[in-house]
Amino acid sequence: MVDRILGRPGSTDAPAATLADPKEAVWARVQLARNLRRPRTLELVGLIGDEFVELHGDRLFGDDPAMVGGLARIAGRRVVVIGQQKGAETEDNIRRNFGMPHPEGYRKAMRLMELAERLRIPVVTFIDVPGAHPGPESEERGIAEAIARSIALMSRLRTPIVAVITGEGGSGGALAIAVGDVVIALENSVYSVISPEGCASILWRTPDEAPTAALAMKMTAPDQARLGVVDIVVPEPDGGAQADHHETAVRLKAVIVEQLEALERRPLDELVEARYRRYRSIGPFSVAAIAEGPPPPERPGLADRLRTFIGGRPALPNPVPGRSRDEPPAREEV
Amino acid sequence: MPLKLPSFRQRKDVYPADLWTKCPSCEEQLFNKQLDKALRVCPNCGHHFRLSAAARIEQLVDEGTFQERDAGLQSEDPLGFVDQKAYPDRVAAAQLATGMRDAAAWGTATVAGRAVALCVMDFGFMGGSMGAVVGEKVTRAAEAALEARIPLIVVSASGGARMQEGTLALMQLAKTVAATERLRTAGVPFISIMSDPTTGGVFASFAALGDVNLAEPNALIGFAGARVAAGTIGGELPDGFQRAEFLYRHGFVDRIVHRSELRAEVAALVAFLQPAGTPGAEEPSDTASVPAFRPLSFLSALADRVIPDDDSSERPAGAPGERGRG
Numbered sequence: 232m233v234d235r236i237l238g239r240p241g242s243t244d245a246p247a248a249t250l251a252d253p254k255e256a257v258w259a260r261v262q263l264a265r266n267l268r269r270p271r272t273l274e275l276v277g278l279i280g281d282e283f284v285e286l287h288g289d290r291l292f293g294d295d296p297a298m299v300g301g302l303a304r305i306a307g308r309r310v311v312v313i314g315q316q317k318g319a320e321t322e323d324n325i326r327r328n329f330g331m332p333h334p335e336g337y338r339k340a341m342r343l344m345e346l347a348e349r350l351r352i353p354v355v356t357f358i359d360v361p362g363a364h365p366g367p368e369s370e371e372r373g374i375a376e377a378i379a380r381s382i383a384l385m386s387r388l389r390t391p392i393v394a395v396i397t398g399e400g401g402s403g404g405a406l407a408i409a410v411g412d413v414v415i416a417l418e419n420s421v422y423s424v425i426s427p428e429g430c431a432s433i434l435w436r437t438p439d440e441a442p443t444a445a446l447a448m449k450m451t452a453p454d455q456a457r458l459g460v461v462d463i464v465v466p467e468p469d470g471g472a473q474a475d476h477h478e479t480a481v482r483l484k485a486v487i488v489e490q491l492e493a494l495e496r497r498p499l500d501e502l503v504e505a506r507y508r509r510y511r512s513i514g515p516f517s518v519a520a521i522a523e524g525p526p527p528p529e530r531p532g533l534a535d536r537l538r539t540f541i542g543g544r545p546a547l548p549n550p551v552p553g554r555s556r557d558e559p560p561a562r563e564e565v
Numbered sequence: 566m567p568l569k570l571p572s573f574r575q576r577k578d579v580y581p582a583d584l585w586t587k588c589p590s591c592e593e594q595l596f597n598k599q600l601d602k603a604l605r606v607c608p609n610c611g612h613h614f615r616l617s618a619a620a621r622i623e624q625l626v627d628e629g630t631f632q633e634r635d636a637g638l639q640s641e642d643p644l645g646f647v648d649q650k651a652y653p654d655r656v657a658a659a660q661l662a663t664g665m666r667d668a669a670a671w672g673t674a675t676v677a678g679r680a681v682a683l684c685v686m687d688f689g690f691m692g693g694s695m696g697a698v699v700g701e702k703v704t705r706a707a708e709a710a711l712e713a714r715i716p717l718i719v720v721s722a723s724g725g726a727r728m729q730e731g732t733l734a735l736m737q738l739a740k741t742v743a744a745t746e747r748l749r750t751a752g753v754p755f756i757s758i759m760s761d762p763t764t765g766g767v768f769a770s771f772a773a774l775g776d777v778n779l780a781e782p783n784a785l786i787g788f789a790g791a792r793v794a795a796g797t798i799g800g801e802l803p804d805g806f807q808r809a810e811f812l813y814r815h816g817f818v819d820r821i822v823h824r825s826e827l828r829a830e831v832a833a834l835v836a837f838l839q840p841a842g843t844p845g846a847e848e849p850s851d852t853a854s855v856p857a858f859r860p861l862s863f864l865s866a867l868a869d870r871v872i873p874d875d876d877s878s879e880r881p882a883g884a885p886g887e888r889g890r891g
Contacts, residue, residue: 362789363788363789365788365789365790365793365794366794367794367802367803367806369788369789369794370787370788370789370794370806370807370811370815371811371815372815373773373815373816373817374769374788374789375768375769375773375787375788375817376773376774376817378769378770378788379738379742379768379769379770379771379772379773379774380773380774382738382739382742382743382770383742383743383745383746383749383774384746386739386742386743386746387743387746387747387750400732402726402735402766403735403738403765403766403769403770403788406735406736406738406739410739410743422732423731423732423735424726424727424728424730424731424732424734424735424766425726425728429790429793430728433728434648434649434728435648435649444648447644447646447647447648448644448646448728448731448732449644449731450731450732455732458643458644458731458732458733460732460733460736507743507747510736510739510740510743511704511740511743511744513697513733513736513737513739513740514696514697514700514701514730514733514734514736514737514740515641515643515697515733516638516639516640516641516697516698516701517638517639517641518635518637518638518639519637519638519639519666520637521636521637
């Protein structure tokens with residue numbers, strides 16, 4: 232676990248593009264996204280923004296160091312910035328809980344979003360999270376409710392939202408602050424419904440198949456752009472974002488400012504409706520041809536009519552044949 | 566020559582092969598027929614067995630009122646996902662096993678005469694996992710509820726988002742939640758019923774956001790897998806961790822309702838939670854004159870049912886279940 236979070240920087244030196252095996256190429260990307268030296272939210276805000284005032288606390292329980300936020304000025308325009316924060320080295324990482332927010336983190340994020348809405352300030356979020364904290368205290372305080380509530384708030388927030396995936400986009404913990412009008416991703420970031428290790432443990436029955444799962448889930452930023460989950464992929468400097476923080480910030484800033492400008496020109500009603508439509512339309516399905524509407528009133532069989540006449544219950548379809556439903560669920564760690 | 570009399574008993578093939586089910590909780594051998602009669606709750610220990618979508622619908626709404634909609638929606642394979650089996654093969658196998666096209670069904674129905682939009686998930690179909698089809702059905706149910714201004718009821722039974730659809734499944738969290746949030750803004754009530762299990766991405770989206778959250782006793786409800794949660798503390802998890810009672814204690818579930826009382830509870834809630842401005846939202850004015858506390862109210866309620874009453878205007882006038890069809 233710690234190895235995974237620390238990102239094993241030694242194994243990520245080979246640039247993704249030069250690897251022939253697609254599985255290894257994807258896994259190298261995952262390692263890059265987890266790289267310890269990658270620029271974090273506070274650092275990016277420092278490099279992108281002209282000024283930044285961090286705000287603390289969710290007003291309900293406490294302040295979560297794994298989620299940071301505050302008021303910033305980017306290229307002269309006011310924004311509210313929210314993002315997960317991993318630590319730079321072990322001690323810092325422990326304090327920041329390896330960037331895995333508790334419910335209070337998401338409630339702090341919501342509080343700041345509501346502030347942004349009241350003051351008509353756009354929101355910029357930075358997503359870099361292995362997943363929301365999965366421990367018992369997180370469940371006690373309602374991590375699922377906090378995530379759901381945050382998604383709900385973002386889906387109707389009356390101010391522009393730019394979401395930027397900078398590292399790991401780990402499932403619900405990422406999506407909770409990633410519902411945006413536009414979703415930007417750094418080239419070597421990843422976005423997935425479950426960690427590759429978790430997916431492999433469930434579907435391959437061993438976490439060792441994580442690279443296979445990573446490939447199957449199409450979790451790299453370019454793949455996510457092809458799926459329509461991510462809108463813009465921002466190329467990283469040679470060697471990855473960790474090699475040149477400044478250049479990464481410059482490239483990100485240009486895209487963020489451009490998007491903010493475009494979004495701020497749009498009427499709010501239209502903006503919120505377009506955001507709803509954006510998510511409403513994600514997820515392909517087909518429609519099999521079957522008769523819609525009510526089935527034709529069928530004449531019950533003689534046996535059924537007699538049974539009804541006598542007062543018994545009409546024959547019912549067997550509710551649950553077998554016992555497959557009563558096996559313990561294969562748990563999923565969203 | 567023996568006379569062959571017509572039999573009124575159900576034919577044997579309705580219960581193929583296994584007539585008995587062993588209760589996983591108390592290990593009692595239960596006769597399937599009796600188990601069904603008891604709404605698939607163990608008469609011995611009260612263990613709530615999981616229900617198919619069809620059985621759940623039958624137990625919850627007025628008989629014969631459920632009109633399924635969008636039954637033809639079918640999953641695609643957007644990622645070309647293959648684990649130990651190809652995703653389309655898994656879907657096909659689940660379709661064969663359950664007779665459903667995907668893990669949810671939605672439609673309109675009435676509960677004690679009042680129209681509702683109902684979406685029911687089925688754990689038997691790939692763990693009730695939410696991909697694009699389940700997300701679409703929940704969303705369409707919510708949108709139909711919004712349009713008709715009738716309460717939305719979603720019965721969850723799911724391990725979470727469907728991994729085989731990757732982030733497209735994750736985006737269903739946003740899609741469904743955005744739709745239920747519109748209900749909330751418009752003042753249309755949403756009742757979330759969590760059955761065993763309601764975990765992962767389904768719990769972390771619409772299931773947690775009901776105006777009223779109901780749960781079945783001892784249902785597993787949680788965000789992360791218990792193994793993962795245990796790993797973070799490196800020790801024992803608290804007793805009853807992630808069970809309905811745990812959620813109730815921590816304030817995320819309004820009521821834990823035994824299956825035998827679920828229909829009545831939902832009916833009462835639907836009667837209370839009519840959207841503002843709907844005919845039937847207000848009780849008839851004569852109730853204002855009776856004292857608030859009526860110990861024998863159930864008798865008068867019974868009388869109301871037995872004795873026909875001219876003033877039946879409190880029921881929603883719009884024909885339930887007929888809106889938006891065609």
